[in-house]
Amino acid sequence: MNLFSRRRFLRITAGTLAAAGLGPALLGGPRARAAGLGGALQTIPTFCDICFWKCGAVATVRDGKLWKIEGNPKDPLSQGRLCPRGTGGIGATFDPDRLRRPLLRAKVRGEEQWNVVSWDEALGFTAEKMKKIAAEYGPEAMGMFSHGLGGNFLKHTLKAYGAVNFAAPSFAQCRGPRDVGFRLTFGDDPGSPERTDIAHAKCLVLIGSHLGENMHNTQVQEFAQAVANGCTVIVADPRFSVAASKAKHYLPVKPGTDIALLLAWMHVLVKEKLYDVEYVTKHGYGFEQFAAYLEPFTPEWAYPETGISPDVIRETAREMGRHHPATLVHPGRHSTWYGDDTQRSRAVALLNALLGSWGREGGFYIPSSMELPGYPYPAYPPKGEKGKVDNPGKKYPFAHEAISTGIREATITGAPYPIKGWLTYAVNLMYALPNQAETIKAIEALDLLAVVDVIPSETAGWADVVLPEATYLERHDDLNVELFRDSFIALRQPVVPAPDEQKPNWWIAKELATKLGLERYYPWKDIEEYLGHRLAKGGYSFDELKKNGIILGPKVPRTYEEGVEPTFETPSKKIEFYSTQLQEKGFDPIPKYTPPDPVPRGTFRLLTGRAPTHSFSRTQTNPLLHDVMSENEVWLNAKEAKRLGVKSGDKVRLKNQDGVVSELVKVKATERIRPDCVFMVHGFGHTSKGLKRAYRKGASDSQLQTRYRTDPLMGGTGMSMNFVSVELEPS
Ligand SMILES: Nc1nc2c(c(=O)[nH]1)N[C@H]1C(S)=C(S)[C@@H](COP(=O)(O)OP(=O)(O)OC[C@H]3O[C@@H](n4cnc5c(=O)[nH]c(N)nc54)[C@H](O)[C@@H]3O)O[C@H]1N2
Ligand SMILES: Nc1nc2c(c(=O)[nH]1)N[C@H]1C(S)=C(S)[C@@H](COP(=O)(O)OP(=O)(O)OC[C@H]3O[C@@H](n4cnc5c(=O)[nH]c(N)nc54)[C@H](O)[C@@H]3O)O[C@H]1N2
Numbered sequence: 001m002n003l004f005s006r007r008r009f010l011r012i013t014a015g016t017l018a019a020a021g022l023g024p025a026l027l028g029g030p031r032a033r034a035a036g037l038g039g040a041l042q043t044i045p046t047f048c049d050i051c052f053w054k055c056g057a058v059a060t061v062r063d064g065k066l067w068k069i070e071g072n073p074k075d076p077l078s079q080g081r082l083c084p085r086g087t088g089g090i091g092a093t094f095d096p097d098r099l100r101r102p103l104l105r106a107k108v109r110g111e112e113q114w115n116v117v118s119w120d121e122a123l124g125f126t127a128e129k130m131k132k133i134a135a136e137y138g139p140e141a142m143g144m145f146s147h148g149l150g151g152n153f154l155k156h157t158l159k160a161y162g163a164v165n166f167a168a169p170s171f172a173q174c175r176g177p178r179d180v181g182f183r184l185t186f187g188d189d190p191g192s193p194e195r196t197d198i199a200h201a202k203c204l205v206l207i208g209s210h211l212g213e214n215m216h217n218t219q220v221q222e223f224a225q226a227v228a229n230g231c232t233v234i235v236a237d238p239r240f241s242v243a244a245s246k247a248k249h250y251l252p253v254k255p256g257t258d259i260a261l262l263l264a265w266m267h268v269l270v271k272e273k274l275y276d277v278e279y280v281t282k283h284g285y286g287f288e289q290f291a292a293y294l295e296p297f298t299p300e301w302a303y304p305e306t307g308i309s310p311d312v313i314r315e316t317a318r319e320m321g322r323h324h325p326a327t328l329v330h331p332g333r334h335s336t337w338y339g340d341d342t343q344r345s346r347a348v349a350l351l352n353a354l355l356g357s358w359g360r361e362g363g364f365y366i367p368s369s370m371e372l373p374g375y376p377y378p379a380y381p382p383k384g385e386k387g388k389v390d391n392p393g394k395k396y397p398f399a400h401e402a403i404s405t406g407i408r409e410a411t412i413t414g415a416p417y418p419i420k421g422w423l424t425y426a427v428n429l430m431y432a433l434p435n436q437a438e439t440i441k442a443i444e445a446l447d448l449l450a451v452v453d454v455i456p457s458e459t460a461g462w463a464d465v466v467l468p469e470a471t472y473l474e475r476h477d478d479l480n481v482e483l484f485r486d487s488f489i490a491l492r493q494p495v496v497p498a499p500d501e502q503k504p505n506w507w508i509a510k511e512l513a514t515k516l517g518l519e520r521y522y523p524w525k526d527i528e529e530y531l532g533h534r535l536a537k538g539g540y541s542f543d544e545l546k547k548n549g550i551i552l553g554p555k556v557p558r559t560y561e562e563g564v565e566p567t568f569e570t571p572s573k574k575i576e577f578y579s580t581q582l583q584e585k586g587f588d589p590i591p592k593y594t595p596p597d598p599v600p601r602g603t604f605r606l607l608t609g610r611a612p613t614h615s616f617s618r619t620q621t622n623p624l625l626h627d628v629m630s631e632n633e634v635w636l637n638a639k640e641a642k643r644l645g646v647k648s649g650d651k652v653r654l655k656n657q658d659g660v661v662s663e664l665v666k667v668k669a670t671e672r673i674r675p676d677c678v679f680m681v682h683g684f685g686h687t688s689k690g691l692k693r694a695y696r697k698g699a700s701d702s703q704l705q706t707r708y709r710t711d712p713l714m715g716g717t718g719m720s721m722n723f724v725s726v727e728l729e730p731s
């Protein structure tokens with residue numbers, strides 16, 4: 001602490017606090033300071049919501065105004081530091097484009113013409129429509145899409161109403177294939193936050209996972225630690241990512257050929273007996289069949305598929321073998337790419353199995369969470385005969401969560417039964433689901449689309465009723481109790497009031513329940529009563545939580561090295577090198593490589609990813625984050641750019657195989673990408689007129705992803721099957 005702030009610190013007195021009318025909980029204990037510049041500084045712990053990592057944060061309010069937000073040093077997820085998005089998160093509160101009042105659609109759907117109404121009218125309208133849907137089609141006809149913790153209370157209201165169809169695009173459009181691939185192999189998934197012990201890895205393999213641009217905070221911090229400790233980094237990516245710049249080996253793999261590379265790596269490990277023989281003998285099931293299966297998949301076989309030379313494949317496999325079991329082949333997260341994604345993720349899991357990294361230091365630790373009882377609500381109404389619509393007849397046998405695109409399909413077709421209402425919470429379906437035309441077709445078949453958001457997203461533009469939520473810095477949410485290395489309970493609490501008529505999700509959910517005649521499902525008067533009740537029942541102090549933002553559990557052993565034997569919840573109770581579950585359902589018991597569709601002449605495969613300063617399609621209007629990056633660019637191989645006569649900074653349009661043309665987007669001509677693909681950051685090119693700051697800036701990958709291939713195991717939608725040509729603007 002420097003002298004200046006120390007003097008400020010010493011000025012704090014009980015009198016100043018009382019005069020400012022601040023409760024001790026709001027003052028955040030030891031971090032509280034008084035400022036000489038005409039007012040008090042308050043520090044309030046909470047957790048971030050710019051993405052779903054939920055980093056513990058401490059916000060500082062100066063003269064009643066939100067000033068800054070930093071990491072909470074007590075929090076194991078942030079370890080005292082936020083990512084750039086988290087730091088810029090405060091911009092969400094003063095975003096001029098944010099929603100302010102409830103809106104009812106004035107004209108035709110999608111025209112974004114609204115009547116400003118009261119909450120009473122907006123929720124009355126929603127409840128009436130929902131009652132009508134329940135009466136005509138049954139409550140199962142009401143579906144809900146959500147992402148994140150904030151959806152909990154609305155889900156509760158909808159369950160009380162009798163709804164059964166709940167989905168999140170974070171499954172079938174994100175980590176679903178990965179989770180299923182790992183479950184089939186180890187009996188458990190990598191989790192969110194991932195159970196990766198990156199900090200202690202001696203060799204880290206990133207196959208398409210672009211940590212450093214993908215800014216999941218703890219992982220990026222640990223990645224930096226690992227690099228500082230001399231960890232060998234191997235990156236396989238068609239694009240020279242930020243992570244690739246830290247790598248000893250960079251493999252510019254041909255898009256869609258990861259399974260070939262993974263099979264060849266495993267071939268070398270088995271052939272040269274570089275795998276963890278003891279671990280595999282003890283925990284493996286079906287290893288002999290697996291080893292025999294690998295026989296033909298030599299590095300020479302993989303070379304023409306992947307473009308990676310046999311000596312590089314051998315050298316990198318040996319490097320992995322040398323450091324095992326502290327070799328971590330990162331599971332990635334977003335894994336809906338080519339339609340055979342579960343098998344790709346299963347191959348990643350099998351490579352980890354060979355290296356013995358599951359349950360090991362520098363590999364995948366065994367996480368735990370705190371025990372915290374739920375609220376004792378009355379039982380939900382009994383479920384009817386109908387079941388869920390997203391996966392009829394268990395068509396996708398290994399889906400363990402609902403498939404968003406399955407609900408969309410049922411909405412369009414009316415089968416297995418009609419879906420007539422959607423409630424969305426913190427999802428932008430127009431951007432999250434591939435093929436926007438299908439999303440619109442589904443919306444047109446609805447009697448009700450109610451959208452809860454903080455900004456007028458593209459999906460809100462199609463809504464009948466728009467319910468404006470208070471941002472995460474203006475509200476409480478449910479408690480965060482997650483599986484992680486250190487178990488904890490974290491609190492989100494308001495830092496500043498909502499500026500207009502925005503309301504928190506719990507309030508919206510409770511009021512909607514009341515309008516539906518379901519008030520008995522909300523026996524608590526407000527969220528503090530609800531949170532206090534849960535914490536008291538668990539034996540935790542609400543006051544401590546308000547003050548620190550976090551309650552930490554005891555440290556317990558996490559790895560084999562610390563004395564914990566891993567267990568495997570597969571049918572054989574072992575690591576399944578050969579999967580009988582897959583065989584029984586008619587799928588390949590060991591992953592099979594299928595070459596990707598060839599890239600049509602004159603086009604490029606469209607790949608997408610993240611930028612460090614933006615989250616999905618949710619941050620482009622945030623004034624602070626917009627300032628850092630206001631539009632995306634299309635990465636184009638330098639030689640291809642030259643051939644096409646374009647240079648960095650030129651504006652082009654991308655046209656996909658189905659004739660869809662993008663907004664104008666700047667070219668980034670670079671050696672950092674293969675010549676057969678282009679890359680752009682997801683979330684830009686907004687077309688909602690209400691998003692003034694971001695309107696038509698950059699291009700939207702969602703608009704260009706008209707094609708997708710569904711994963712037959714779990715219904716994930718592979719979206720990297722779209723090809724674009726570069727269209728020059730006449731000058
Ligand atoms: N084309 C394409 N599609 C993708 C992806 C891709 O890279 N490309 N990525 C996929 C992945 S990995 C995922 S996880 C999903 C993510 O899909 P979504 O979860 O739908 O993500 P976003 O596009 O960020 O939409 C979030 C919406 O929540 C709103 N929001 C933000 N904060 C709040 C809040 O506090 N309260 C409320 N009520 N709303 C809020 C935002 O304004 C935005 O409209 O998309 C998947 N779909
Ligand atoms: N800043 C920021 N960070 C985020 C998010 C955000 O919105 N913003 N979102 C979070 C979420 S929900 C998710 S799911 C993750 C997503 O992040 P990741 O799990 O890392 O997944 P993707 O975004 O699909 O990864 C894209 C990378 O894969 C490469 N790639 C494309 N095709 C192939 C291929 O065939 N083979 C190989 N080997 N590589 C390929 C691309 O060039 C790119 O570098 O990011 C998280 N972190």
Ligand code: SF4
Binds near residue numbers: 082
């Ligand atoms: S990773 Fe960044 S945006 Fe996500 S919760 Fe943490 S600080 Fe916020």
Ligand SMILES: [Mo]
Binds near residue numbers: 170174175333334
């Ligand atoms: Mo995701």
